[in-house]
Amino acid sequence: MVFKKMLGAFGVGGPSVDTVLSNPNTRPGLTLGGQVNLVGGSHDVQIDQITVGLVTRVEMQGAGEEYDAFVEFHRVGVAGGLLLREGQHLSLPFQLVMPWETPVTSLYGQQLHGMTMGLRTEVAIRGAVDKGDLDPVYVHPLPVQERILEAFGRLGFQFKGADLERGHIYGLHQSLPFYQEIEYFAGPQYAQGVNEVELTFVTNEHGVDVVLEFDKRGGLFSGGHDSYGRYQVAHADADRVDWTAQVDGWVRQALDQYRSLHAGHGYGQPTPGYGTPGGYPPPPPPPGYGQPTYGAPGYGHPGGHYKEEYHHERRGSGMGGVAAGLVGGAALGFAGGMIAEEVFDSFGDDEEGGDEG
Structure with missing residues (x-):
């Protein structure tokens, strides 16, 4: 699944980002690879930094109540100090090593009920940060x-x-x-x-x-x-x-x-x-x-x-x-459940307006 998103934080005519994973299926300790594809907008922009990070939903406790928060728990830099010219296409490869403690989200090819995980792409231009892509990641057990x-x-x-x-x-x-x-x-x-x-x-x-x-x-x-x-x-x-x-x-x-x-x-x-x-x-x-x-x-x-x-x-x-x-x-012991795409669609919608840890 690929999400292409205009970087709205940078105004009309800004660049767009499209992150593509080589394979969204992985395991703890393995490498998650892909590339960030950028397309320049109607004017040149100086990109300060591009990062990708793993985001998941965590149950929290605070002020006497429970709530879910979206936590980014691991990130790597992709590039920085780039000049993206008007209409230019750039493809930037990355490799992200999954932490050994990464939770399992999938079993027998389907999503574990209650588990969501995504790879979020952030692009920083002139001090403004746009979240860009949010792509699903499926972590299978060792x-x-x-x-x-x-x-x-x-x-x-x-x-x-x-x-x-x-x-x-x-x-x-x-x-x-x-x-x-x-x-x-x-x-x-x-x-x-x-x-x-x-x-x-x-x-x-x-x-x-x-x-x-x-x-x-x-x-x-x-x-x-x-x-x-x-x-x-x-x-x-x-x-x-x-x-x-x-x-x-x-x-x-x-x-x-x-x-x-x-x-x-x-x-x-x-x-x-x-x-x-x-x-x-x-x-x-x-x-x-x-x-x-x-x-x-x-x-x-x-x-x-x-x-x-x-x-x-x-x-x-x-x-x-x-x-x-x-x-x-x-x-x-596993029967019935939710379709992975539906789980992630809900996750992505919530993430846009949810709390982050």
């Missing part, structure tokens, strides 16, 4: 992320929705000011212990920290509590691990740990023997990248703040959050 998402579907978890939350996760290094939550309704075999699961990937060049937040409102935990688990996996292990068994182990491990805390010692007290001989041992992590984290401050303990966010009631987006683009998508 292989190990995709295997984990598939495992949740095979275990009966049903996709609810995805969003970006402003804040940081306790104990993890983050380069971006937000993190993604991919939300599921619990599979039938876990439904008595957990209502929903929120999955977060914090990725770097070596692997992925997988963060799970289990929502238990009443029942197993008196009054209802959220509990957490964090696990490290390597990119190289994408095709070496039985991910269905691994994810099942993560979920059951968290449920068993907190069931023991509640039944035997009270919520928030350590369980003697957990993870040691004589206690319930956690499953071994995938080889080659770190160790799973259990019971660290902030991980399931009331004294620590696991996610530096404002906790709130989720605006549920329903069971059918994703339009599955491949046969079998529904069986993996």
Whole structure:
């Protein structure tokens, strides 16, 4: 999809911009390439700077209310100090490396419900800045992320929705000011212990920290509590691990740990023997990248703040959050959803008048 836009900030007869991506489909850590095409207007103009930046929608909290803001989280310069003559055509190539923590927006060829991302082109002339183009970008999961998402579907978890939350996760290094939550309704075999699961990937060049937040409102935990688990996996292990068994182990491990805390010692007290001989041992992590984290401050303990966010009631987006683009998508927990172009059209309209972070 290509958008050609006159640069209205520079008056009648000003230049126009047309940004073309070589391929709008990408993954974290890969390069997004394209070119910015400029056409001169009715008079010569001196261009101070041309930049492209990634823009997405982030859920914010302020003044006692929630709102969505459009945040530009990564940008690169394309060119500067150019004289664009009357009627002249210029094509300026660029390469933008996607941050490793870039959230996933697409799966099975379709847009994740709740996720939008675009590449915005800005042109600065004589101190005036025009946003120019806004083109959709589709971020697909890395292989190990995709295997984990598939495992949740095979275990009966049903996709609810995805969003970006402003804040940081306790104990993890983050380069971006937000993190993604991919939300599921619990599979039938876990439904008595957990209502929903929120999955977060914090990725770097070596692997992925997988963060799970289990929502238990009443029942197993008196009054209802959220509990957490964090696990490290390597990119190289994408095709070496039985991910269905691994994810099942993560979920059951968290449920068993907190069931023991509640039944035997009270919520928030350590369980003697957990993870040691004589206690319930956690499953071994995938080889080659770190160790799973259990019971660290902030991980399931009331004294620590696991996610530096404002906790709130989720605006549920329903069971059918994703339009599955491949046969079998529904069986993996993804069914129904929104058409990608419609999502982006709404995003682009809002962006023109929305708040920016």
